[in-house]
Amino acid sequence: MGEKRAFHDREGQVEGIEMLVRLCHHHPDAVLGNLRTINMSLMKEAKNLRSQVSRAAIQAITCFFDILKRHMEADAEKIATILLNRTIDTNKFLQLDSNHALDALLENLSPAKGIHAVTQEGLGHRNPAVRAMVARLLAYQVERLGASRVLSGQKDITDRILTAAAKLAQEGSLETRNYAKLIFQHLIQQGQFDAVLKKYVPASDIKNLQKLLDNLSNEVSLNIILFPLVQRSATQNSRRASFFKRGRKTVLMEPQCTL
DSSP states (O other), rough: OOHHHHHHHHHHHHHHHHHHHHHHHHHHHHHTTTTHHHHHHHHHOOOOOOOOHHHHHHHHHHHHHHHHHGGGHHHHHHHHHHHHHHTTOSSSHHHHHHHHHHHHHHHHHHHHHHHHHHHHHHTTSHHHHHHHHHHHHHHHHHHHHOHHHHTOTTTTTHHHHHHHHHHHHSSSSSHHHHHHHHHHHEEESSSSSSHHHHHSHHHHHHHHHOOOOOOOOHHHHHHOSSSSSSEEEEGGGTTEETTOOOOOOOOSSSSSOOO
C-alpha cells in the first residue's frame, strides 16, 4: 500500500509540473504573475530524491528559460546553484537534463546575468567536476558571444570571463584546463587580447598562464584549431548546436518545449 501511494504521489507531482509547462506555453502572463512562487516550487522539486520528479522539474526549468527568458533572471543564481549540483548526480539522465537547463539559462538571459549565475557559486565550488562544468559553460558563452564582444570591456562580461578563465586554466583537472584553453584560444586571435588581459587579470596569474598563452599563439599562427566550436543540427529545429552543448531527452509528457 505504501509503495502504491508513493507511486501516485510521484505521478501527481510530475503531472503538476507538466501542467505548469502547459500554462507557461499557452498563458505565460499567468505564470509571470506568480513566477517567484512557481520557481521556488520547481527548485524544490529539482532537488527531489525521486529522479522522475527531479528530471521533470529540471526540464520544466529549461522550458521556462526558453519561454520566459529574462523574466527568469531574478532567480537565476539560485537555480544555477541547484543545477550545477545536479550535474554531478550519479543519475546520468539528471546530469544531462541539468546540462541542458544550464545551456538554456545562458542562451536566454542577458550575458552578464548568465555569467554571474554560473560563476557566483560554481567557480569556487569544492567539487572539481562542478568547476569543470563552469569551465564548459563559460567556453560555450564565449563561443556564443564572440571574441570581440567578450574583450569589449563590458562590465560583468570581460572581467568575469577573463578572471574566471585564468583561474580555471590553473586547475588540476585536465578537463577544466582544456575548456579554459579553448576560451583563450578563441580570444587570443584578437589584436586587443594582450592589453585587455593585463587590465583585468592579475600579473601573477598571467605569469602562470604565460606558457599556455605562448603555445596558443604558436597554434594560431600555424592555423591549428583544437575543435570545430560551432556546428548546426537539423534535428534541433534550427536551434544552434555547439561542441559545448549536449543532446536532450525528456520525461515530460507534453509539451516537450520544442528545443
